[in-house]
Amino acid sequence: MSESGDFVLRARAIVKRFESGDSELEILHGIDLDLRAGERLALMGPSGAGKSTLLHVLGLLEHPTFGTVDLDGRDAWSLSTQERARLRNRYIGFVFQFYHLLPELDAVENVMLPAMIAQSRREFRLDRRAHLAKARDLLSNFGLAHRLKHRPAQLSGGERQRVALARALFLDPPLLIADEPTGNLDRDTGELVLDLIFRAQQERNLSLLLVTHDVRLAERCSRVLRLEAGSIVGAVSGRG
Amino acid sequence: MYRVFLSWRFLRSRRTNLIGVFGIFLAVGALILILSIMTGFLEETRISARGSLSDIIITMPPYSDSRRPRDPAPVLELLRADERVAGASAHLGWMCILTRQDERSLRILVDSQMSEIAGIKLTGIDPATEDNATEFRPSLDRAGRNDDGEIEAPRVRVANLADPFAAPPEYDASVGRPRASVIVGEKVMTYHGLRRGSFITLMTAVPDPASDSGWSAKKREFVVAGCFRSGENEIDIERVYIDRGQLARFLSGVSEDDALPEDSIHFSEVLVKLKDYERDAKVAREAFGAQLFRAGLIDESCSIRTWEEFRKALIGAIENERVLMGIMLSLILVVAGFTIFAILSMMVTEKRRDIGVLTALGAPPQGVLVLFLLIGFWDALIGALLGAVAGTWMALEIDPLEQKLSETFGVQIFNREVYMFDSIPSVVTPLAVAAIVVGAFVCTLVFAAIPAWRAANLDPVEALRNE
Numbered sequence: 207m208s209e210s211g212d213f214v215l216r217a218r219a220i221v222k223r224f225e226s227g228d229s230e231l232e233i234l235h236g237i238d239l240d241l242r243a244g245e246r247l248a249l250m251g252p253s254g255a256g257k258s259t260l261l262h263v264l265g266l267l268e269h270p271t272f273g274t275v276d277l278d279g280r281d282a283w284s285l286s287t288q289e290r291a292r293l294r295n296r297y298i299g300f301v302f303q304f305y306h307l308l309p310e311l312d313a314v315e316n317v318m319l320p321a322m323i324a325q326s327r328r329e330f331r332l333d334r335r336a337h338l339a340k341a342r343d344l345l346s347n348f349g350l351a352h353r354l355k356h357r358p359a360q361l362s363g364g365e366r367q368r369v370a371l372a373r374a375l376f377l378d379p380p381l382l383i384a385d386e387p388t389g390n391l392d393r394d395t396g397e398l399v400l401d402l403i404f405r406a407q408q409e410r411n412l413s414l415l416l417v418t419h420d421v422r423l424a425e426r427c428s429r430v431l432r433l434e435a436g437s438i439v440g441a442v443s444g445r446g
Numbered sequence: 447m448y449r450v451f452l453s454w455r456f457l458r459s460r461r462t463n464l465i466g467v468f469g470i471f472l473a474v475g476a477l478i479l480i481l482s483i484m485t486g487f488l489e490e491t492r493i494s495a496r497g498s499l500s501d502i503i504i505t506m507p508p509y510s511d512s513r514r515p516r517d518p519a520p521v522l523e524l525l526r527a528d529e530r531v532a533g534a535s536a537h538l539g540w541m542c543i544l545t546r547q548d549e550r551s552l553r554i555l556v557d558s559q560m561s562e563i564a565g566i567k568l569t570g571i572d573p574a575t576e577d578n579a580t581e582f583r584p585s586l587d588r589a590g591r592n593d594d595g596e597i598e599a600p601r602v603r604v605a606n607l608a609d610p611f612a613a614p615p616e617y618d619a620s621v622g623r624p625r626a627s628v629i630v631g632e633k634v635m636t637y638h639g640l641r642r643g644s645f646i647t648l649m650t651a652v653p654d655p656a657s658d659s660g661w662s663a664k665k666r667e668f669v670v671a672g673c674f675r676s677g678e679n680e681i682d683i684e685r686v687y688i689d690r691g692q693l694a695r696f697l698s699g700v701s702e703d704d705a706l707p708e709d710s711i712h713f714s715e716v717l718v719k720l721k722d723y724e725r726d727a728k729v730a731r732e733a734f735g736a737q738l739f740r741a742g743l744i745d746e747s748c749s750i751r752t753w754e755e756f757r758k759a760l761i762g763a764i765e766n767e768r769v770l771m772g773i774m775l776s777l778i779l780v781v782a783g784f785t786i787f788a789i790l791s792m793m794v795t796e797k798r799r800d801i802g803v804l805t806a807l808g809a810p811p812q813g814v815l816v817l818f819l820l821i822g823f824w825d826a827l828i829g830a831l832l833g834a835v836a837g838t839w840m841a842l843e844i845d846p847l848e849q850k851l852s853e854t855f856g857v858q859i860f861n862r863e864v865y866m867f868d869s870i871p872s873v874v875t876p877l878a879v880a881a882i883v884v885g886a887f888v889c890t891l892v893f894a895a896i897p898a899w900r901a902a903n904l905d906p907v908e909a910l911r912n913e
Contacts, residue, residue, distance in 0.1 A: 267806060268907045288810050295808020306803040306910065310455040322448035323808045330447040373807075 214380050214413040215241040220273035233259050235436045244411040248424035251433035257417045265383050266294045295324050299374030301384040305366040307358040314354050317341040317372045344372040364395035384416045453820035466789045469782035470829025477775050477882045478837025484768040486871030491764050499753040500579045500717035506748045508711040518713040521743045530726045533578020536713035538570035538690050542650040567685050570693030579719045585674040604672030611689045616643025617669045626692035626702050627671035631682035635673040644670045652697050666696050727752045783893035786822050790897035802909025815902035822894025830886040838874050845869045
């Protein structure tokens with residue numbers, strides 16, 4: 207195995223600058239970050255430290271000004287838009303703070319959305335039964351067997367986040383990126399969702415990149431990186 | 447897969463899309479209906495513009511210094527010998543003033559605004575050969591609408607169809623000297639309050655080198671043998687038919703029973719009917735011209751035209767009107783397209799976050815572009831198909847629809863008397879319907895492309911922050 211074979215994600219010298227009028231604002235100052243298969247990495251830091259920006263760069267949603275992001279052994283930001291979209295679809299599962307489910311679709315349809323994007327109409331039709339069964343299984347495992355046909359507006363916050371988690375896991379991506387997944391939930395519901403995230407991560411040997419403000423949550427990760435003013439100022443091992 | 451699926455879901459979940467669909471429906475339906483009516487109008491006008499015109503018209507200025515024969519017999523003989531010819535007939539046309547010697551008729555002469563009928567086109571024909579060459583015979587018993595707008599059964603408008611210029615039974619031949627008969631246009635009959643057996647006086651002037659002014663006035667009394675209905679307002683309001691020999695006598699100033707002098711005018715045009723107009727018209731016209739010219743029967747002052755060339759201005763004007771109307775009405779499509787643009791722009795703004803989510807889940811910008819284009823496509827598909835069905839149906843059923851609407855609202859929507867049509871003309875051409883539907887699609891997709899492009903270029907991070 208090559209040196210990078212064990213890594214799900216390798217970021218090198220990530221710099222992100224924004225133009226603000228005549229001046230330039232540097233948000234990230236050359237960040238290096240590695241994530242191994244099955245590793246749980248928590249990214250902590252005060253508001254405005256650049257956590258979300260880093261997450262977006264690593265999640266292939268925002269172009270870095272400099273630096274490289276290797277995913278699946280490829281420099282993701284040197285790929286074409288189409289190839290990068292495909293990589294994002296197959297390789298990364300996202301869980302957002304505000305769930306971001308499509309209101310027009312029911313729970314099952316929301317969960318199957320990554321497969322709809324990945325496949326042509328014909329392919330999806332051929333695999334439809336398998337997709338439906340998988341989506342129902344996932345939702346049932348997350349305690350939503352009775353909510354399969356409900357639309358997001360008919361679900362509670364915790365239920366929505368569980369649907370969003372099922373969606374993120376649907377194509378079995380090796381990398382799960384969660385941006386404050388419990389930030390919009392009460393303590394008990396947040397705990398429930400976290401348990402599900404960690405359980406899924408463990409069962410599937412996923413690499414988890416978690417942005418959080420919650421120290422207790424960070425402690426459940428194997429490694430915690432502290433980001434301040436656009437630089438990593440400390441790394442500690444967690445208990446997870 | 448997601449593009450078709452989501453576009454359909456987005457479309458169904460936003461009621462505002464119905465406005466766009468309705469706009470396209472209305473535009474396509476209206477375009478089909480109006481263009482069908484204009485096409486029908488054109489067809490009807492082509493038919494009625496023919497009126498008594500034959501396939502080919504050879505016009506000869508009657509008072510030119512030419513050495514052409516004064517008698518049409520050799521011209522007719524040459525033409526009738528051609529196997530493409532179904533019939534040929536000579537006409538003599540002259541402008542006259544019609545009076546009834548009453549105050550109203552005399553007012554015509556001093557009517558500076560020409561609000562009264564200003565003149566009559568007196569047309570001398572040969573009833574025996576006319577049937578083969580023109581629509582004269584059918585115009586004597588053609589069905590039409592009466593003054594109340596009701597359709598009349600075909601009725602004979604002269605006393606004797608076999609001899610239409612025979613004196614009508616209402617005419618008392620013992621009163622004064624015998625008079626020649628005329629058959630007047632239906633509108634001339636109504637306008638002047640004429641009946642079969644009525645007398646009319648025709649006045650005109652003919653070139654006369656012996657006179658000081660170069661002209662001499664002619665005036666003669668005629669008896670009305672009946673009327674005709676060509677179906678074309680212009681003809682029915684100003685034409686009066688007369689036996690060609692009698693007209694020549696009138697213009698020469700000799701009595702009805704006398705022989706025609708050698709130098710009198712016999713004919714001013716020859717009308718030819720072909721066996722197959724569509725096939726032979728152009729070639730035959732050229733051939734006749736060459737043959738007649740070689741035989742010395744026509745000269746440079748004569749013209750040979752097909753009936754379409756003869757009525758070029760009128761047909762061209764209506765065709766032009768149809769094209770102009772089509773162009774102007776296409777603006778409705780632009781308005782409908784703009785509605786789609788507005789609705790989709792609103793939708794893109796509203797769905798910024800969802801667009802961000804789709805991007806995060808792996809949808810490329812092209813996918814998002816197609817997704818929003820597809821929403822415009824569905825709008826166009828539903829609107830254009832429904833519009834095409836409704837427009838075609840209305841175009842085919844325009845007459846009963848118009849009558850129902852007229853009855854319901856108590857107003858006459860289409861005045862049949864104005865154009866002398868018995869029904870609203872409407873011709874649905876599949877090619878025009880297809881062109882309108884394709885036009886609606888193109889217009890919608892062009893307008894949908896702008897918001898779709900905006901959606902495809904949304905920054906996913908910005909979109910996801912849109913909480």
